[in-house]
Amino acid sequence: MSEAASARSRQGSLAGVPLGPLEPMLRAWLPRQRWFAGKGRPITRLRLVSAVELLPPGASPGLLHLLIGVDAEGSSDCYQLLLGVRPNLPPGLAPALIGYAEQGPYAGQAVYEGLGDPRLAALLLERLRSPGALGPLRFERDPHAVIPAAPAPRPLSGEQTNSSMIYGDSHILKVFRRVGPGINPDLELPRALAAVGCTRVPAPVAWYEAELPGSEPLTLGVLQPYLRGSDDGWQLALRRLAAGADFTAEAHALGRATAEVHSALADALPAVALDPEQTARLAAGMTARLAATAREVPALLPYEAGLRGAFDALAASRGTGVAAQRIHGDLHLGQTLRAPDGSWALIDFEGEPARPLADRRRPEPAVRDIAGILRSFDYAARSHRPFAPAWADDCRAAFCEGYARTTGRDPREDPVLLRAYETDKAVYEARYESRHRPDWLHVPMAAIRRLSEPQRPAHRLPPAPGGAAHPQPHPKPPRRPLA
Numbered sequence: 513m514s515e516a517a518s519a520r521s522r523q524g525s526l527a528g529v530p531l532g533p534l535e536p537m538l539r540a541w542l543p544r545q546r547w548f549a550g551k552g553r554p555i556t557r558l559r560l561v562s563a564v565e566l567l568p569p570g571a572s573p574g575l576l577h578l579l580i581g582v583d584a585e586g587s588s589d590c591y592q593l594l595l596g597v598r599p600n601l602p603p604g605l606a607p608a609l610i611g612y613a614e615q616g617p618y619a620g621q622a623v624y625e626g627l628g629d630p631r632l633a634a635l636l637l638e639r640l641r642s643p644g645a646l647g648p649l650r651f652e653r654d655p656h657a658v659i660p661a662a663p664a665p666r667p668l669s670g671e672q673t674n675s676s677m678i679y680g681d682s683h684i685l686k687v688f689r690r691v692g693p694g695i696n697p698d699l700e701l702p703r704a705l706a707a708v709g710c711t712r713v714p715a716p717v718a719w720y721e722a723e724l725p726g727s728e729p730l731t732l733g734v735l736q737p738y739l740r741g742s743d744d745g746w747q748l749a750l751r752r753l754a755a756g757a758d759f760t761a762e763a764h765a766l767g768r769a770t771a772e773v774h775s776a777l778a779d780a781l782p783a784v785a786l787d788p789e790q791t792a793r794l795a796a797g798m799t800a801r802l803a804a805t806a807r808e809v810p811a812l813l814p815y816e817a818g819l820r821g822a823f824d825a826l827a828a829s830r831g832t833g834v835a836a837q838r839i840h841g842d843l844h845l846g847q848t849l850r851a852p853d854g855s856w857a858l859i860d861f862e863g864e865p866a867r868p869l870a871d872r873r874r875p876e877p878a879v880r881d882i883a884g885i886l887r888s889f890d891y892a893a894r895s896h897r898p899f900a901p902a903w904a905d906d907c908r909a910a911f912c913e914g915y916a917r918t919t920g921r922d923p924r925e926d927p928v929l930l931r932a933y934e935t936d937k938a939v940y941e942a943r944y945e946s947r948h949r950p951d952w953l954h955v956p957m958a959a960i961r962r963l964s965e966p967q968r969p970a971h972r973l974p975p976a977p978g979g980a981a982h983p984q985p986h987p988k989p990p991r992r993p994l995a
């Protein structure tokens with residue numbers, strides 16, 4: 513970065529300024545990051561959107577907050593980076609190294625992934641504890657929440673869409689990587705749920721945003737209580753499978769928890785009834801996604817016509833319309849946590865990371881989330897050798913029964929809607945796996961084959977207690993405690 517650019521950076525906004533000496537190292541580093549969405553497409557341009565020195569270059573370590581625009585063929589995204597700067601990198605931080613700056617205010621210094629440095633991660637927490645503004649950055653917090661000072665930070669390991677830091681096992685900070693204008697649903701929905709007293713989702717206690725000229729604020733990070741000792745639903749399901757153990761009681765409880773969250777979301781935020789035309793548009797969107805995915809994942813091509821049947825049936829079936837509301841949007845077992853007392857919580861309300869924010873914030877049928885969990889039981893059963901279809905079927909049934917117990921309506925009573933959403937999810941998964949985990953592609957492909965076959969006439973379930981003949985806006989159950 514030039515001296516002039518560096519001077520402006522302290523004031524905050526540097527829209528369009530080139531990244532200077534940082535550019536070559538970031539070009540090489542970005543595509544290697546799990547959270548980088550533009551893999552496989554050459555970066556055509558890197559732009560500085562905003563730069564703030566959380567700690568100036570004179571400080572050691574320095575901490576630089578960057579928003580950078582990354583243009584690649586057919587996409588233009590904005591990413592959040594927290595870069596540490598030190599003259600000498602201690603050996604423990606070697607894995608975090610991005611490169612050495614050759615010129616500019618950081619000439620000769622090591623530039624590295626700031627969240628990998630406990631001192632810098634602690635500084636970020638301090639900023640969140642003391643709300644205020646720094647350049648375009650705004651730090652906010654719930655004034656009633658207790659956020660301890662200086663708990664030891666550690667990065668969350670594993671494959672994530674964003675980067676999370678755990679502080680002393682009491683709080684977890686998610687730093688969003690691909691960011692855009694408008695509130696992130698992962699802040700919006702948990703806050704809305706907390707406001708209506710839903711305890712199934714950890715309530716945000718602090719967050720930070722960027723306010724850039726001519727743009728809605730961009731949500732950059734959210735701090736929430738860390739549910740210590742909880743089991744990730746996906747890992748728990750795999751352990752049960754490996755032990756040949758039943759999971760239906762857990763699946764039933766998860767169905768109830770999911771239904772409670774849906775009911776609270778319908779209370780907290782607008783819920784609407786989609787008219788037949790809107791439903792047909794929903795089906796058309798699914799058909800378009802299928803066509804686009806089949807172009808990208810050729811293995812889908814032989815099944816495309818059969819899969820389309822699910823979406824055509826949805827478009828043709830809706831005389832009365834479909835209830836739509838804010839939902840989780842990317843629900844699967846990895847987004848669920850089970851506490852030692854057996855209660856379930858849902859996390860990560862960002863929605864499908866690849867979808868535009870406006871789509872993710874639109875009301876949708878709650879069955880989209882239900883389909884996500886049902887697909888997840890299939891994923892678990894298929895990652896077990898030998899494949900355990902009965903285990904998945906039992907879990908799917910138990911989950912739907914639990915859901916019906918809370919809402920009075922079993923999702924299987926609407927097989928056309930459920931099949932359309934399961935198909936859409938399997939198509940999404942085929943694209944996700946082909947992009948990120950090709951070894952897993954066979955899992956959604958097995959579902960694709962099944963869902964593309966002509967369906968037998970649906971087995972009618974006995975009506976659930978209080979069940980309605982047609983989809984209704986979500987009934988509102990009495991609030992229940994988390995247990």
Ligand SMILES: Nc1ncnc2c1ncn2[C@@H]1O[C@H](COP(=O)(O)OP(=O)(O)O)[C@@H](O)[C@H]1O
Pocket residue numbers: 668671672673674675676684686714736737738739740742744846847849859860862
């Ligand atoms: N409040 C929490 N308490 C305990 N663990 C959590 C909490 N929030 C997230 N996690 C853990 O962090 C992982 C990643 O969180 P998630 O919100 O899914 O991030 P990403 O959007 O990066 O995928 C989860 O799978 C879970 O194991």
Ligand SMILES: O=P(O)(O)O[C@H]1O[C@H](CO)[C@@H](O[C@H]2O[C@H](CO)[C@@H](O)[C@H](O)[C@H]2O)[C@H](O)[C@H]1O
Pocket residue numbers: 671672673746842844845846860864865884887888889891892941944
């Ligand atoms: O957790 P994310 O929000 O990043 O979600 C993405 O990655 C998930 C995988 O980590 C992916 O989920 C798929 O694989 C899971 C097993 O690893 C399985 O339980 C899910 O049912 C399946 O969809 C998710 O689709 C993707 O958006």
